[in-house]
Amino acid sequence: MTPSRPRSAITVARSHDRARSLAMQALLTGAATLALAAAAFAQEAGDDVITSHGYTNFGELKYGPGEVLDYVNPDAPKGGEFSTWSLGNFDSFNPYARAGVPAALADIGTERLMTGTLDDPYGTYCFLCETVEYDKDRTYATFHLRDDVTFQNGEPVTAEDVKFTHELLVEQGIPEYRTSAAQFYDSIDVIDDHTVRFNFSDYMPKNVRVQQAGGTPVFSKDWFEDTGARLDKSATEPFMTTGPYVLDSVEYNRQVVYAKDPDYWGADLPLNQGRNNFDTVRIEYFADSSAALEAFKAGEYLYREETDPADWNTAYNFRALDNGYVTREEIEDGSVGQRFSWVFNLDKEKWQDRRVREAIAMMFNFDWSNDTLYYGAYRQPASFWNNTDLAADGKPSAAEIEILQPLVDEGLLDPEILTEEAATPVDHDAETNRPSRRIIRAAAALLDDAGWETGEDGVRRKDGEPLTLTFIQFNPQYDKVITPFLSNLGQIGVQGNLERVDTAQYVQRRREGNFDLTNNVFAFGFEPSTGLKQWFGSENADDSSRNVMRLRNEAVDRLIDVVTTEVDTLDELTTATNALDRTLRRIAFDIPFQYNPFTWVAYYNTYDHPEDLPPLGVGALDFWWWDEDAAQDLRAAGAF
Missing domain, CATH: 3.10.105.10 (Dipeptide-binding Protein; Domain 3)
Incomplete structure (x- = not known):
């Protein structure tokens, strides 16, 4: 269950949300032992207790501890800007409230205890945690947090922040989430700074317990208490979280820019290799899609997912495309058809x-x-x-x-x-x-x-x-x-x-x-x-x-x-x-x-991606990268 509401956002947000909300970054650090690699899913820690780097209800996890994602380029260059567009307007950075209209990618910095990938539809992996421990009946799940995770203000993440975030969502989240979430757990126990245990109630179905506990975002308790911010109110800045991007600048209803956090705690994680490659992410706002398309043709932003077949078939006839500066791709969508x-x-x-x-x-x-x-x-x-x-x-x-x-x-x-x-x-x-x-x-x-x-x-x-x-x-x-x-x-x-x-x-x-x-x-x-x-x-x-x-x-x-x-x-x-x-x-x-069984994308050739894309998302913001040599050539040619 996702605690945030559906929201209007840039078209690339579909791939981004899969990569970060349904399939964000996943990892267990440390060298994988041969025994763990052979087990592929879990290590028995007693007759009734399982300790693992991830969880799945069906079959085995695709990735073992410390592995790099198959679909990324681990040597992808870092730098450059990802720029795209959004429709309408915004007046908030809180995607969890009904008050206000949230900016595109307002949750770009949000990370969770566990996450999925774009090629394993049933698996979820430890991310802010190193391991998860649970009994066979899944009456509880204990998360052993990494000791190097920090919020974007440099403060360390603790088990108390995890518990606080769940309680905050139950108290101030959208009503349909609160109704269920309040009944999920009998208790949440902070064992120590880096260990938190979720004791599940009978109300929560067994097959979703570990994923649900691991899927809760993690916010800074101290920041919320110091600022007085609330989940049920609009917000003028994103919440204090742990992710790789922070708000850089904003012009309400016109533009929002996020910048890479130079001190991002997870930059060197194995499963983050080849990801989070852009220095900045810029979203331009437009009142209608026609104006947005003309701006793309003029090079005012460089990546566009097209949703209108008429435009896709008739409107992409402009100089930059004719001269080979822009690429159009029709990518088969292997996810559940919306x-x-x-x-x-x-x-x-x-x-x-x-x-x-x-x-x-x-x-x-x-x-x-x-x-x-x-x-x-x-x-x-x-x-x-x-x-x-x-x-x-x-x-x-x-x-x-x-x-x-x-x-x-x-x-x-x-x-x-x-x-x-x-x-x-x-x-x-x-x-x-x-x-x-x-x-x-x-x-x-x-x-x-x-x-x-x-x-x-x-x-x-x-x-x-x-x-x-x-x-x-x-x-x-x-x-x-x-x-x-x-x-x-x-x-x-x-x-x-x-x-x-x-x-x-x-x-x-x-x-x-x-x-x-x-x-x-x-x-x-x-x-x-x-x-x-x-x-x-x-x-x-x-x-x-x-x-x-x-x-x-x-x-x-x-x-x-x-x-x-x-x-x-x-x-x-x-x-x-x-x-x-x-x-x-x-x-x-x-x-x-x-519904569209394909994803239509057009982008200036400043961007590149691996030849084989994963089945569950295009992942442009997730693992594509900026080609500076190509960018210089296009600038010299006047493409943008």
Whole structure:
């Protein structure tokens, strides 16, 4: 479970977050003994106690202690500047609060006890710790901290800082995190300055205990107490943490620059080799993506992840690219495919009827939008776990039925879920945006059945109230697909409206539930866990930054429990997630828009990277590097 809220950030933040939040730096220092290398995962320290440099629920860890990551260039040169862009504005450096809009990469300095990598989807490794010790039943985990870790102000990190950070998150973190985190541990014991023990409660599922304890960020207790900073308030500077970058300069809503900490404690760690290569990281802010693209062409910043297929296919025709100063790459994305969709506000009575939601969704013609507006580049996400075995497919297996049957017997799910194919979006004709007569008739029939009658003016009404839909947006990039969709809704008597708001209003209205449809990006890893409660759990529906649709469904709650508490093998995890995915799709609380199976990047040839990139992220800020000779040549040529 991640204690921070989803936030708007630069496009490169996806790779950066995987590298630092889902897959940050990982390491155990000291020479690896032959015995440890052979064990590859754990060293038994008694019949019931395991001491290890990492943890995994499935199979073995990819890396042994002291090993360098396979996908980096350990001899990568240091220096230069990484520059990219972000959309909108910002007024805070606190990504953990709802107050304010955080700057891009506001958590660039945050490190955790343990971390993952970009090529081991199930492994997590000691980083601020040297080893983790736990019993086979995982009733506790004891972290033995490195004795050389310091905060960015030079003060040493202690076990007391670890305990303090957890307590701070429970007290001041976002509500959906606090709800669960407060129940995670029976106690957290500081054994000595470099040893901290987490005693797990029965509330926390066994399979997530070690990773959850190890995934908590570590803040300076003294700094928080001296400054009076709070996690639930906006902040004018980043929190005191341990990472390699610190805030260098800021022009609010225009630019933020981070600089390498020359005294960074982890610079020489083996698993940091070939990483954190840039001296500075600069993010330029723009009001719209078109202006940002023109700035890239002019060399005002040098790295761009493109998200608009139209721009990718038509707008990259400028001098620097033609002259070979800029490289364009289409990189296959091996991570779980994100589900970018539009979610209904289920707190509104009119959207509580699934028939109404399904009728609305049927009128979105993805096929036409994709071919006409996006050059056929996108895929429409059927699942919440696209591109993986976790996605439900076809009719449920016997193992899935075993999980779903009790929920059907109790009346929590319709019996049809046991015999029907997993729900998929409606196929449309790509030649025209207007849905076929067959689809219009089917959608109209659903609204008729739900009691929404068509008046003489063609408008659907129920109890005298028209069926209206307000779509809130802050990014004009999606106007071209939303406007035709709203036009289609008129074919079935629904009055649709697109309302443009600024970033702050967008965040506030989503929080207050002042919308009918809004964007949500569902992003998961290969090992779903307690974070599912933040996304879909009833207990967080009243005040959640992830469960934006305000889903409250007992069957979903029960299935989340199965995924997080009742699986011991990868096959069991897959089956349970299939059942959850099938159920979420059947509820139809969202309209799936798109996902991209590739990452599109363009960059000036001042940047270089290893030939073989890892499957779970591009990692531009993580392990790419600056080529000073190439930079001098491009400057001399007037490329930027």
